[in-house]
Amino acid sequence: MHTTPFKDINPSDLPSPPQATLNIVHACADDSVSNKQLSELVISDLTLTAELLRLVNSSFFGLGSEISSINKAINIIGHRTLRNLALCITVRDAINSDVFAKFDTDSYWRDSLLRAVSARHIGEVLKFDLDDCFTAGLLQDFGIMVLFHLNADKMHQWGTLRLKTPTERYQAEQELFNYTHDQVMQVLGKAWSLPDDLTNAISRHHSIEPDSSDKPKLSAILECADWLASLFSAENKTEALKQSTKLLKKLLLISSDNIDTLLKDIPEQVAQASKALGLHVKTDLDFEQVMREANEKLASDNLSYQELTWKLENTLKERDRLSQELDRELFLAREIQTSLQPAAREKNFPIAGTNISAKELSGDFYDFIELKNGDIYFTVADVSGKGMHAAMLMAKACGLFRCLAKKISKPDQLLSIINSELCETNIKGMFITMIAGIYHPKDKLVDIINAGNPPALLVDKSGNITMIDALTIPLGILKNCDFPVQTFSVKDSSLYLYTDGVSEGKLANNQEIGIDGLKKLIIKISPLEKNERIKNIVSLFNNESALHDDLTMMIIEG
Incomplete structure (x- = not known):
């Protein structure tokens, strides 16, 4: 469809009321005219x-006594009111032309009178x-x-347009015509x-x-009237x-208590204004029905909100x-995990260890077991991943x-059997890194x-450090695997x-300590008792920030 660009609108394209009426409007604005x-x-x-x-003698615009001459009317109502009455006639005659023969002018006038009467009521307040x-x-x-x-090819859109709220209608105008009615009025x-x-007001x-002055603007009255209508x-x-x-409330500082008062008389006033202007439009407006519909929906929305709140509260x-x-x-699972760890031993026992979980449950563990011949089995292990599956x-x-x-x-036979069992029943992608062995106290x-x-x-x-590197892969990856001792x-x-x-623990400066850093730390705290050394090391990572991984450490002393 073709849409007339706003920039191409010429005065000659616009609806034109009788020149005599416009002459009166212009004369009323001229102070030099008597x-x-x-x-x-x-005349x-x-x-x-x-x-x-x-109009002057109508019940809507009337002054209470009959006025039989224009001269008397002007002396009583003044130039400004005469101008307004002439403008009302101007608009009426412009719209009732043959151009709008196929247009639903009755509904337009009904809506316009609603806005006009609403503005008049607000003005009265x-x-x-x-x-x-x-x-x-x-x-x-x-x-x-x-x-x-x-x-004119879009006149059929009026029926849909008028049922929208002012904001929706304004947006629809922009989409339909590429410009809006307030721009046209300029x-x-x-x-x-x-x-x-x-x-300017229109x-x-x-x-x-909102106006910062004491007196509200006419434009604010018009916006409120638009919404009331x-x-x-x-x-x-x-x-x-x-x-x-x-x-x-925002623009005119009128409380919500006055809305019913503003709205109640609108239907009757619209009927009177319609008759005064000779429009004879249908004014079957029911204030009680309008408020009932608005409040029923509002009550329904409130009920839905209350139901939603109730459901949310119960869900929480x-x-x-x-x-x-x-x-x-x-808590119980953590208690079970803790029970799987060896109990603390006396200070002269050759092995000490600790496990601190990054989450509720740990994927690390350590253990040592005294055998009948005096030897001690030991292990430190780390399950891949975190959480419940790692803990299990x-x-x-x-x-x-x-x-x-x-x-x-x-030890090699022990790890081989554990590895085979894990490979048969393990979840794909999971494995266990492990250090395990036997300590022989007699020969150190x-x-x-x-x-x-x-x-x-x-x-x-003397502070010399020997690194014992991994010689085989973690458990749970390959079933047939050697475990060199x-x-x-x-x-x-x-x-x-x-x-x-x-x-890989993070220090307070968020830097990783690394193997070299750990070596230096071990040398520095070597004079301490082994349990104190463990506490000293893990405390560097178990600070105010959250742990990134489980911490497990064991020391064996000869």
């Missing part, structure tokens, strides 16, 4: 004279000139008729030589802010009621209950180690296997076993 001159100008058009006298408010309200959306006049105001105060009623015409009456209440309670149950389960695999591996260590005296020797774990550190009394003397030495949570 009452007598203005009276002569009106020169007999039809206009009759219309003005009918704020002590504004009532005729100014009514005239501006009647003219404020006249631009939409000009848009349809310029784009052009029309110049073409018809309308008073600047009237043109062209700005969709782009206003939409209560009777828009489908979404709830939104119209909400926005009307909000704007009356259920979440808290499940969270408490989960906390209890995790840890418990399985720990149980296998403790059970088999009592029967199998050779250790038989040790490193399967994919960070290097063990053997530190003698290395033998070292730990006489007058300390053997440090740890998981990657220690060697």
